[in-house]
Amino acid sequence: MDQWKNFSKGFIKDNPVFVLLLGLCPTLAVTSSAINGLGMGLATTFVLVCSNMVVSLIKNLIPDKVRIPSFIVIIASFVTIVELIMEGFAPTLFEALGIFIPLIVVNCIVLGRAEGFASKQSFISSLIDGLGMGLGFAFALTLLGAVREALGNGSIFGYKFIEGDAILVFILSPGGFIVLGYLIALLNRIKKTT
Amino acid sequence: MEYIIIIISAIFVSNIVLAQFLGICPFLGVSGKVSTSVGMSGAVLFVMTIATIVTWLIETYILEPFGITFLQTISFILVIASLVQMVEIILKKISPPLYQALGIFLPLITTNCAVLGVALLTVSRGYNLMEGVVFAVASALGFGLAMLLFAGIREHLDLMDVPKGMRGVPIALVTAGILALAFMGFIGLV
Numbered sequence: 001m002d003q004w005k006n007f008s009k010g011f012i013k014d015n016p017v018f019v020l021l022l023g024l025c026p027t028l029a030v031t032s033s034a035i036n037g038l039g040m041g042l043a044t045t046f047v048l049v050c051s052n053m054v055v056s057l058i059k060n061l062i063p064d065k066v067r068i069p070s071f072i073v074i075i076a077s078f079v080t081i082v083e084l085i086m087e088g089f090a091p092t093l094f095e096a097l098g099i100f101i102p103l104i105v106v107n108c109i110v111l112g113r114a115e116g117f118a119s120k121q122s123f124i125s126s127l128i129d130g131l132g133m134g135l136g137f138a139f140a141l142t143l144l145g146a147v148r149e150a151l152g153n154g155s156i157f158g159y160k161f162i163e164g165d166a167i168l169v170f171i172l173s174p175g176g177f178i179v180l181g182y183l184i185a186l187l188n189r190i191k192k193t194t
Numbered sequence: 195m196e197y198i199i200i201i202i203s204a205i206f207v208s209n210i211v212l213a214q215f216l217g218i219c220p221f222l223g224v225s226g227k228v229s230t231s232v233g234m235s236g237a238v239l240f241v242m243t244i245a246t247i248v249t250w251l252i253e254t255y256i257l258e259p260f261g262i263t264f265l266q267t268i269s270f271i272l273v274i275a276s277l278v279q280m281v282e283i284i285l286k287k288i289s290p291p292l293y294q295a296l297g298i299f300l301p302l303i304t305t306n307c308a309v310l311g312v313a314l315l316t317v318s319r320g321y322n323l324m325e326g327v328v329f330a331v332a333s334a335l336g337f338g339l340a341m342l343l344f345a346g347i348r349e350h351l352d353l354m355d356v357p358k359g360m361r362g363v364p365i366a367l368v369t370a371g372i373l374a375l376a377f378m379g380f381i382g383l384v
Contacts, residue, residue: 021363024222025307029215072275076268084264099314102267106307108219173213174374181367185359192359 006128010136017140017180018187022108026100027141028176034157037145039093041138043082043101045131048110050078052130055118071114072105079104109137147179197328204332206380210308211340212373217308221341222366224299231345235338237299239331241281242309245274246330249313250323270313278303308337343373 031037086094118126152170154162285293316326
């Protein structure tokens with residue numbers, strides 16, 4: 001039961017994007033289409049799960065004073081792994097996400113979970129927490145990407161349902177800010193009524 | 195001429211915050227007041243310029259000759275993290291007034307993706323050292339410009355009667371969106 005709570009809190013209650021407002025840079029930058037959002041979300045999930053696991057395993061071996069730099073090295077190693085895997089197996093996605101793959105290192109969610117959760121909790125809890133938070137992040141990115149793609153390109157996951165031009169501005173940078181703003185407002189509204 | 199193009203494109207056309215989405219966290223986090231946003235922009239200008247110089251040197255003289263560019267991410271973030279600490283210590287000794295002004299913002303900068311982002315962009319675009327420095331300074335100025343404009347608007351926004359659900363972050367994001375829309379007008383300048 002407790003583990004289920006650890007897992008599910010990342011989706012709505014403590015959603016990293018909509019509620020905690022962490023990791024907004026990749027959120028806004030890569031969500032010009034649903035598939036990019038999903039790719040970024042899954043890459044971050046992988047890093048989050050792996051770094052949470054490692055941090056919880058070696059938490060007793062790290063001296064307190066150097067814990068943040070050690071966490072950063074652990075996270076950066078996994079980011080490098082993701083980078084190399086993506087470049088090899090999904091080159092188009094790698095091109096689309098560009099500089100934001102190495103920037104997972106400075107994504108506040110990953111370091112935040114390592115410091116705030118994994119460095120205090122057991123291995124299993126940390127794994128589940130990483131998975132839940134990561135999937136919550138992926139969910140938020142996919143949702144944002146889908147809305148922006150639908151409004152800006154008339155398609156979802158590349159499947160076109162409006163012929164001709166759509167409202168291009170939603171794929172460009174201003175659209176990211178505006179759609180995220182209204183999604184958060186919508187979520188606030190939903191949370192108040194339930 | 196080349197430098198002028200780099201400067202104009204980094205400040206206006208592809209503004210680091212509003213067009214490239216780097217450094218959104220401090221952009222939303224510390225833009226509540228004009229005075230704090232000035233301090234933050236100063237600290238970013240300082241760290242970003244030094245970080246770009248150091249990471250450029252590391253990339254050109256260590257990573258590339260030895261063929262270990264896959265260590266780029268790890269080495270850059272470590273360099274930036276230790277650099278920020280070092281700048282903090284040096285500043286405290288050499289210029290206490292400057293430290294007073296920038297002090298609290300310095301630790302926050304390690305996790306500012308704009309610094310790492312600009313360092314990575316400089317390397318991936320193949321700038322030489324001088325172009326890199328110009329690019330870093332211009333990016334930081336662009337960051338400062340966006341921060342200042344946004345902080346000014348937010349100070350006014352506090353006095354407005356905003357619908358309940360939109361208060362706080364949502365209205366700030368929508369405002370940023372409109373600001374980004376205005377900056378799109380610069381496209382075509384370069």
